[in-house]
Amino acid sequence: xxxxxxxxxxxxxxxxxxxxxxxxxxxxxxxxxxxxxxxxxxxxxxxxxxxxxxxxxxxxxxxxxxxxxxxxxxxxxxxxxxxxxxxxxxxxxxxxxxxxxxxxxxxxxxxxxxxxxxxxxxxxxxxxxxxxxxxxxxxxxxxxxxxxxxxxxxxxxxxxxxxxxxxxxxxxxxxxxxxxxxxxxxxxxxxxxxxxxxxxxxxxxxxxxxxxxxxxxxxxxxxxxxxxxxxxxxxxxxxxxxxxxxxxxxxxxxxxxxxxxxxxxxxxxxxxxxxxxxxxxxxxxxxxxxxxxxxxxxxxxxxxxxxxxxxxxxxxxxxxxxxxxxxxxxxxxxxx
Numbered sequence: 001x002x003x004x005x006x007x008x009x010x011x012x013x014x015x016x017x018x019x020x021x022x023x024x025x026x027x028x029x030x031x032x033x034x035x036x037x038x039x040x041x042x043x044x045x046x047x048x049x050x051x052x053x054x055x056x057x058x059x060x061x062x063x064x065x066x067x068x069x070x071x072x073x074x075x076x077x078x079x080x081x082x083x084x085x086x087x088x089x090x091x092x093x094x095x096x097x098x099x100x101x102x103x104x105x106x107x108x109x110x111x112x113x114x115x116x117x118x119x120x121x122x123x124x125x126x127x128x129x130x131x132x133x134x135x136x137x138x139x140x141x142x143x144x145x146x147x148x149x150x151x152x153x154x155x156x157x158x159x160x161x162x163x164x165x166x167x168x169x170x171x172x173x174x175x176x177x178x179x180x181x182x183x184x185x186x187x188x189x190x191x192x193x194x195x196x197x198x199x200x201x202x203x204x205x206x207x208x209x210x211x212x213x214x215x216x217x218x219x220x221x222x223x224x225x226x227x228x229x230x231x232x233x234x235x236x237x238x239x240x241x242x243x244x245x246x247x248x249x250x251x252x253x254x255x256x257x258x259x260x261x262x263x264x265x266x267x268x269x270x271x272x273x274x275x276x277x278x279x280x281x282x283x284x285x286x287x288x289x290x291x292x293x294x295x296x297x298x299x300x301x302x303x304x305x306x307x308x309x310x311x312x313x314x315x316x317x318x319x320x321x322x323x324x325x326x327x328x329x330x331x332x333x334x335x336x
Contacts, residue, residue, distance in 0.1 A: 019042065021040065021042040021043075023128060023226050024041075025037075025038055026038075026039065027129040030098060032100065033097065033099075034097055034098065034138070036095070036097070036098065037096075038093070038094040038128065038131060039092070039093055040092040040094075041089065042089075042126070043089050044123055044124060046112070047268075048060070048090070048111055048112060048117075051151065052115050058084060058085055059084050059291045060083040060084075061080075061081070061082055063114075064284075068107060068109040069106075071106070071107055074100070075101075076097060076098045076099050076133075077096060077099065079092050079097065080095040081095075083114075092111075092165075094106075102247075102324075103133070105130040106128045108126065110123050110124065111124045112124055116193055124320060140196055157319060197236070198236075199326060200325070201233060202237075202324050203321060204235070205229060205230070205232070206317055209316055213310055219309075220283055222304070223280035227284075230273070234254070234289065238253075238258065239255060239257065240246065240254075240257045246277075246281070247278040247280075247281045248274070250273055251283075265325070266322050266325070267323050269319040273330055276316065276319075280312070283304065284294055
């Protein structure tokens with residue numbers, strides 16, 4: 001009588017555990033080729049983890065090549081089968097990919113056997129509900145392939161578009177930088193233009209002096225042409241009119257134009273230049289004068305000494321080089 005009562009109580013307990021089982025399919029509606037997961041939760045006082053050689057107390061992996069999973073190989077591919085435990089609550093997770101529409105019905109299996117239990121392990125059978133795999137053809141009503149759509153963009157157009165976008169961003173950044181720095185940039189550009197103008201003026205003057213040294217002319221004509229070339233150079237270099245400046249006032253006018261900001265080398269160049277103007281003035285205007293007849297004739301006659309023309313041209317080029325020095329703190333040399 002007691003044994004019969006125990007059997008009845010065991011049956012009631014198993015029935016209660018079965019009633020508390022719950023099965024969930026994620027997602028609820030699956031189609032061929034989808035990756036789905038079947039979750040089956042149940043409660044049992046049996047320690048299934050004690051049958052396995054794995055040391056984990058919360059997760060136990062099943063062999064997906066066992067007969068219970070391979071039996072549905074023509075309909076789906078089981079990728080993973082895991083048993084999880086929290087207290088006496090177990091959750092069976094079966095991850096699979098269906099290949100055919102219709103039902104996938106796993107045959108009833110003994111959990112203890114899958115966990116590695118032998119003949120002495122208590123049998124606990126799970127019977128999962130069938131899973132329905134829907135058909136896209138039935139849902140959409142389309143049973144033929146559609147013609148391929150033309151590409152929205154030509155091949156390689158994405159690279160061109162991204163290149164244009166990047167170029168536009170860089171252009172906008174550059175424009176913003178230019179606008180923010182516009183006054184400084186303009187000052188820098190004007191300084192470069194001014195320096196280029198000075199360089200061209202000096203080069204043009206040296207070239208004219210070199211051509212003058214090769215010209216066969218009178219000393220008076222040479223002195224006149226030399227002054228014309230040098231006055232043109234000085235007017236551009238110091239932004240001051242030199243057409244009517246006498247040779248005695250060269251130093252005064254240049255110092256006034258530069259604010260007396262010349263260094264020692266440039267001051268020497270100004271004094272040398274004034275002496276050259278005074279010498280050429282004498283050659284131009286002292287011809288047939290009483291002073292030109294004074295002795296010694298080599299010092300007072302109104303004509304150049306032998307080689308003096310080339311000396312004047314050489315000194316003029318040295319003076320120009322002194323005025324065009326670039327490593328000066330006073331960058332706007334010659335501005336009034």
